[in-house]
Each structure stands twice: as C-alpha cells, then as structure tokens.
Amino acid sequence: MTAQTMEFKTEVQQLLDLMIHSLYSHKEIFLRELISNASDAIDKVRYLSLTNSGLLEGEGDGKIKIAIDKDAATITISDNGIGMNRDDVIKSLGTIAHSGTKEFIQALKSEEVQNNPELIGQFGVGFYSTFMVASKVTVRTRKAGEPAESGVVWESAADGSYTIDACTKENKGTEITLVMKDDEKEFLDQWTLRGIVRRYSDYIEYPIVMDVEKTEGEGDDAKKVISEETLNSQKAIWLKDKSDVSAEEYNEFYKHIAHDFTDPAKVIHYRAEGTSEFSALLYLPSRAPFDLFYKEFKIGPTLYVRRVQIMEHCEDLVPLYLRFVKGVVDSSDLPLNVSREILQKNRQVEQMRKTITKKVLDTLGEMKRDENDAYLGFYGEFGKVLKEGIHYDPTRKDTIADLLLFESTHTEVGKLTDLQSYIGHMPAEQEHIYYITGASRRELEGSPYLEAFKEKGYEVLFMLDEIDDFIVSSLHTYQEKEFKSAVKGDITLDKENEEKKKEAQEKHKDLLELIKNELGESVKEVRLSGRLKDSPCCLVAGEADMDPQMEKILKSMGQ
Numbered sequence: 001m002t003a004q005t006m007e008f009k010t011e012v013q014q015l016l017d018l019m020i021h022s023l024y025s026h027k028e029i030f031l032r033e034l035i036s037n038a039s040d041a042i043d044k045v046r047y048l049s050l051t052n053s054g055l056l057e058g059e060g061d062g063k064i065k066i067a068i069d070k071d072a073a074t075i076t077i078s079d080n081g082i083g084m085n086r087d088d089v090i091k092s093l094g095t096i097a098h099s100g101t102k103e104f105i106q107a108l109k110s111e112e113v114q115n116n117p118e119l120i121g122q123f124g125v126g127f128y129s130t131f132m133v134a135s136k137v138t139v140r141t142r143k144a145g146e147p148a149e150s151g152v153v154w155e156s157a158a159d160g161s162y163t164i165d166a167c168t169k170e171n172k173g174t175e176i177t178l179v180m181k182d183d184e185k186e187f188l189d190q191w192t193l194r195g196i197v198r199r200y201s202d203y204i205e206y207p208i209v210m211d212v213e214k215t216e217g218e219g220d221d222a223k224k225v226i227s228e229e230t231l232n233s234q235k236a237i238w239l240k241d242k243s244d245v246s247a248e249e250y251n252e253f254y255k256h257i258a259h260d261f262t263d264p265a266k267v268i269h270y271r272a273e274g275t276s277e278f279s280a281l282l283y284l285p286s287r288a289p290f291d292l293f294y295k296e297f298k299i300g301p302t303l304y305v306r307r308v309q310i311m312e313h314c315e316d317l318v319p320l321y322l323r324f325v326k327g328v329v330d331s332s333d334l335p336l337n338v339s340r341e342i343l344q345k346n347r348q349v350e351q352m353r354k355t356i357t358k359k360v361l362d363t364l365g366e367m368k369r370d371e372n373d374a375y376l377g378f379y380g381e382f383g384k385v386l387k388e389g390i391h392y393d394p395t396r397k398d399t400i401a402d403l404l405l406f407e408s409t410h411t412e413v414g415k416l417t418d419l420q421s422y423i424g425h426m427p428a429e430q431e432h433i434y435y436i437t438g439a440s441r442r443e444l445e446g447s448p449y450l451e452a453f454k455e456k457g458y459e460v461l462f463m464l465d466e467i468d469d470f471i472v473s474s475l476h477t478y479q480e481k482e483f484k485s486a487v488k489g490d491i492t493l494d495k496e497n498e499e500k501k502k503e504a505q506e507k508h509k510d511l512l513e514l515i516k517n518e519l520g521e522s523v524k525e526v527r528l529s530g531r532l533k534d535s536p537c538c539l540v541a542g543e544a545d546m547d548p549q550m551e552k553i554l555k556s557m558g559q
C-alpha cells in the first residue's frame, strides 16, 4: 500500500499556524508534551494489562527513550506504551479530539488567545507543539496486542496535510522523530535536553533514558562506549514529603496531569490516615476550563492504587460542585482490579470522597481568610460551581455559605462582601438578610425596591448569578437569619410604621378598592407600601410567587 495524503481538519491547521507563528516563548515544552504523552501511553497499557497480560508483549517495564542524531538534525522520542492503530492515529493526530470544537475555534480567533497564546494549552494541544521547533514530524507506532505488520507511519510538515502509511514495527508503542528547524538546533544537545527533562518531567514514573557516549580508560586503552543513562528521578511526587517538593515541581506536575499551561492557584498535598489510607495531591486551577459547564466535562482526580494508575478521572472521589479539583489520589487499601461499578458502591471510596471534600472546603476557608487576592481570583473562576453545593450537599451548606461572596448596596462596584460581614453590619433592629436578584448591579441599583432599605441603612445583597435565587431558597437562613427578597411580599422594615400603615390602609380603603377595580385582573391586590420613599408606586411579587429574575430566566428558556 502506498502512502495516503490526508487533509488536516481546518481547526488543526489553524492551531498549527498559531503555534508556528505566534508562540515564541518556552518552545522547549515540546519535549514535556511528548514525554507526557509517552507516559500516558504507558499508564494505559499497564492498566489494560491488569486484565490482559498479553498486551505487555513480554516487556514489563515502561520506558521512554530520547535519541539525538546531530547529523540528521533529529530528536527521536520513543515509548513502549499502548501505541496507536490507523484509526487512532487519524483521530488523535489529524483532528482535535475534543468535544468543544466550536468553542475551541472561537477561542483560537479571540483576542485573549491571540495575545496570550499559552492559553490554548487548556485545549490539550500537546502533540502539535512539536511544530514550534520541527519542520517535519514522523510518527511510527503500533498498537499493543496487534501484529507487527499493523504498524502505521504518520508524517507531516504542518502545511495543511499529512501522509499515512502502513509499516512493520516489532515493538509495541510509539516513536516520534522531529526534524529540527534550522534555528532550533540548540535542542540537539544532550545537556540542553537533560536540563529540560529535569525541569519539566523529573517526576515521570517511568525512566526517561538517553544514549550517551563516554570515553572509558586512558591513553591507548581509551575507547568510546555508549550507555543508556536515566535522566529523571522518577519519584511519585504525591508520595514524597511536602518539604522535599519545590513549588516548581508541584506546578509542572499539575500541568502534566491537568493538560493546562497555567500554574495552579493552590496546591493541596496531604496523607490521610485512619479508616482509609491514601495520599492526595490536589490542585485548584487558576482558570476555569472552557468546558466546565458541559455535560461531557471530565470530573475527578486520577486514581492510583499503590502507584498503579487505575482511572484518569475518578468522578466518585469528588462531589459535582468541586468538579474543578484536579490531581492524584493514591489509595493503599483498594484492590488493583477495581472497576467503575465497584468504585461507585465502595465504602472506602465514599470515605475518601468525604475527607477530600472536607479538605478542599477547609482549604478554601483558609484561602479566604489568609490569601484574599488568591481567593477572589478563585471565586471569580469557580464561585458559580461551588455554589451548587448549597443545594446538592445540604449537610455542608453552612460551610459553603461561609465561602460565598456578593456585591451589595454597601460595597463599591466590583468589590465583594460575605455573609459574615453582612451580619456584622446589621443594625440591632434588622431581623433578616435582604437580597435582590438581577442580571447586573447597574440595573438593580436604581430599583425603587431599594429606597426604604437605603433610608434605614440596611444592606441589600446583589445576587447576580442565574442560580442565586435557587441557592437562596436552598440556604433559607444564615446564622439563623432568614433570607428575604427585597422585591417579594410585604416587607416591613419598621414595627412602629406598621401600626400607622394599618390605620392608613383602613382610611384609604375606598381609594385602594377603586384602583384595584380599575386595574382588574392584572393585579392580585393593591395595598399601601412601606418600602417606597421617592417613587409613587411599584409592582411586587407575592411571597409565594416566583422571583422576577427567575421568571425572566424561565421565560427566556421558553417555559
């Protein structure tokens, strides 16, 4: 069979153009990306071999090899991982195998990404980063468990198309050869590559080796020998002592597992003892991934059992409202051959999920107290998700309520307050926590509903997220104070006035009845109001009616 030429999907070529023409810094990360893929591929074959040992093809240990050929100006990275068949290659290296392709293309064109090209990292574009440094890339690969003749060669110069052909490859796994561009030849140096491996990939579990030439003996006996040297320390970073891990190592490991280019906002590293023993290295990312609200979003840390990777996204380890948490959890107790079904019902896993949830919420509490800026950053990205917990995790709703932030009539524009300080500001006679929902602060600030509150000096929280109304009804109270919507029902801010209002209501009975008759069916009731100061009248929802903001949302959804 002769080689077949195939076109890249449009978005791939767009991505490649962006890679080649606008990414200039940190080009050395191409090596990290290739090593990371090789390590993932070995994880996969290791895991599958637990139930099908033939897949290892007699090669028990994972290994990643780097070879430099100065004359040919090439660097070759090979692994003995799972490998790919033809379909895998076309899917993985010809498209962007991602559910949110539309968003991805939009992002590619957006100014934010054009100005900060490293942001495309969040879309998992690892392999294509090779084209920052290589003029041509050749991939030779053969899937574990399939015959040697079923190998595949893929080749491209990033010029809109690639070729694909069959080959024979004795060993399973993948071998990727980069022909370095003329001005990227500095990478063809063993010391440069060693440095990059140490810096970005030291924690990789499998040995990363390189052939190095050494002179042995002296004088006439001197001879050149080639030997394989291991470049990385291979320590599972999550099993190390905290004091032995540098911030940079933590960050690099995060980028490897989260497929993110940005440093995380927070590292949580601990060992749980007692009923379930496990090590956890968890991260709070600093940016929300674009697919956080998609159904296909992959949830949960990677699960290891005694250093063997079992599952990349173990969704049983975190509640949905903490789905932004990334990392690794390594259990000492679970059996190696756990399946997804077993995990769902496993009490040990349930216990792990509980302690992880508590740990993450405690950490957020500490961040809020001690690292305000970092917390604000986190909240801006993930506050909406965290809030869901108020509704879905009733046992922890008070803890989560402590973490909430809002703008209010008492904050400057763009500044946030929390419920603790709301309670702290309450005048002695104020009984409830008042809030108003809407799409923006500007829209709400002029609201006639707020007049009486302003006059009394009562703070009203602006709830601007769509789900806030939902959250407040789940929360109901905070520190025994009831939440009251500033736009619902009959709000009495003042007991004394209440008496006067009753008298007035009697006195103007006829007038009110007249107005009600005029307006007819379009209103339920006409009454005097204690809430208005400057405006002559306003519409209010009944206590049991839907919040006007909620009504708008449902209407817009066609309900």
Ligand code: ADP
Pocket (backbone or CB within 6 Å): 033, 037, 038, 041, 079, 081, 082, 083, 084, 092, 093, 124, 125, 126, 127, 128, 173, 174, 259
């Ligand atoms: P990601 O690693 O985030 O999935 P990449 O662009 O780095 O994105 O890789 C794309 C896909 O190509 C991988 O998901 C994997 O399926 C496949 N792949 C890349 N390198 C290898 C390899 N060395 N062995 C097996 N599959 C690989």
Ligand code: MG
Pocket (backbone or CB within 6 Å): 033, 036, 037, 126, 127
């Ligand atoms: Mg990758």
